[in-house]
Amino acid sequence: MDSPRIAVIGAGIIGLTSAVALQEQFPSLPITVIAEKFSPETTADGAAGLWEPHLTGSTDVKLVRKWSHATYNMFQELWQSKQGSKVGLKFMPLTCVSNQEFNEDVKILHQGIPEYKVLNGNQLAKLSREHGNEYRSGFEFNTFTCVPRKLMQHLLAKFVSRGGRVEQRKVASLRELALEGYSVVVNCPGLQAEELVADKNMFPIRGQVVMVQAPWQQEVLVQHSDESSYVVIPNQDSVFLGGTSQKNNRDITVNPSDSRKILDECYKMIPRLKTAKILKEWVGLRPGRINVRLELGDSMTNSNGYTTFVVHNYGHGGSGVTLSWGCALEVVALLRDVELIRSHSKL
Numbered sequence: 312m313d314s315p316r317i318a319v320i321g322a323g324i325i326g327l328t329s330a331v332a333l334q335e336q337f338p339s340l341p342i343t344v345i346a347e348k349f350s351p352e353t354t355a356d357g358a359a360g361l362w363e364p365h366l367t368g369s370t371d372v373k374l375v376r377k378w379s380h381a382t383y384n385m386f387q388e389l390w391q392s393k394q395g396s397k398v399g400l401k402f403m404p405l406t407c408v409s410n411q412e413f414n415e416d417v418k419i420l421h422q423g424i425p426e427y428k429v430l431n432g433n434q435l436a437k438l439s440r441e442h443g444n445e446y447r448s449g450f451e452f453n454t455f456t457c458v459p460r461k462l463m464q465h466l467l468a469k470f471v472s473r474g475g476r477v478e479q480r481k482v483a484s485l486r487e488l489a490l491e492g493y494s495v496v497v498n499c500p501g502l503q504a505e506e507l508v509a510d511k512n513m514f515p516i517r518g519q520v521v522m523v524q525a526p527w528q529q530e531v532l533v534q535h536s537d538e539s540s541y542v543v544i545p546n547q548d549s550v551f552l553g554g555t556s557q558k559n560n561r562d563i564t565v566n567p568s569d570s571r572k573i574l575d576e577c578y579k580m581i582p583r584l585k586t587a588k589i590l591k592e593w594v595g596l597r598p599g600r601i602n603v604r605l606e607l608g609d610s611m612t613n614s615n616g617y618t619t620f621v622v623h624n625y626g627h628g629g630s631g632v633t634l635s636w637g638c639a640l641e642v643v644a645l646l647r648d649v650e651l652i653r654s655h656s657k658l
């Protein structure tokens with residue numbers, strides 16, 4: 312039998328990190344990324360690029376923590392190797408405040424974040440006064456933001472320079488790739504899992520953001536309340552003001568009243584933002600799911616009579632950038648357990 316071939320469906324942040332991690336672990340295996348759309352037309356192209364772990368549906372909080380931390384470590388290595396500017400990395404303070412108490416899961420999620428501090432009563436009172444709000448809890452730590460478009464360009468260039476193949480086309484079914492003789496299909500279609508594998512647990516979460524020019528803003532601010540969340544996220548290119556989080560809404564047109572609300576709430580937190588020039592308004596659909604689907608799927612028999620193994624990696628909601636590298640390493644770990652692939656693993 313020829314060397315097993317791997318197909319990765321999807322060239323968003325999840326597909327590309329999966330492809331690069333697989334290539335690093337199985338350097339002798341031919342890997343092809345097959346996608347209908349590439350950057351700048353993927354979901355992360357309009358994302359802020361903030362590293363912040365979030366509870367993601369019913370996904371085990373310890374897994375979310377593990378995957379998020381692996382991505383943090385990857386960012387830190389890029390930062391320390393002075394290659395951070397290639398992917399638009401910035402390292403800056405993050406403050407998160409809420410008018411609710413954080414539950415136990417959030418506390419578990421945050422364990423191990425470097426320089427993490429819970430805000431004390433005086434700090435909460437000061438921020439409540441400044442923002443005209445009543446905060447009951449909050450925390451701060453230093454974090455990374457990246458420019459996802461640059462990160463995806465970097466990953467794709469790395470993948471191709473190491474011999475990875477790329478095909479632009481729409482895949483009709485996973486079986487199509489089994490019939491083409493692939494031994495492994497890594498399925499990273501984002502929200503389109505609804506169509507490609509008829510996943511009824513997927514749903515869109517509409518996110519509208521306003522990007523402004525405010526290079527003086529060098530701190531991430533996140534505000535949660537019962538009904539909404541507002542964020543100010545500087546990355547290397549601009550400052551993201553957000554945002555909406557509308558479940559089951561597929562409207563990708565910019566809604567002026569959403570932008571108005573976002574601007575008003577962010578101006579309340581940081582009045583100086585009123586002077587910032589508006590660069591762009593953007594809407595994206597986060598790939599929501601009851602939990603992240605990261606598992607071996609049903610295998611298939613391929614055109615040569617051999618088995619085609621399937622790994623699903625999709626449904627990352629509003630945390631795809633944060634979870635990306637950790638999930639890619641999990642894909643590698645799942646395939647390391649497959650006898651056919653294990654023998655090709657780097658020691």
Ligand SMILES: Cc1cc2nc3c(=O)[nH]c(=O)nc-3n(C[C@H](O)[C@H](O)[C@H](O)COP(=O)(O)OP(=O)(O)OC[C@H]3O[C@@H](n4cnc5c(N)ncnc54)[C@H](O)[C@@H]3O)c2cc1C
Pocket residue numbers: 320321322323324325326345346347348349353354355356357358359360361362363480481482483499500501502503504507517518519520554594595596597598625626627628629630631632633634
């Ligand atoms: C406004 C907004 C802000 C965000 N900010 C952040 C943030 O700051 N931090 C963070 O961690 N996350 C953030 N996110 C979430 C993050 O952007 C997503 O979780 C992530 O981009 C999802 O990536 P993906 O690769 O799974 O999906 P996608 O980017 O949608 O990629 C799917 C890929 O699969 C391909 N595909 C699908 N079906 C087929 C098929 N049948 N055949 C061939 N190809 C196919 C597509 O063409 C595409 O290449 C934000 C999202 C939004 C909307």
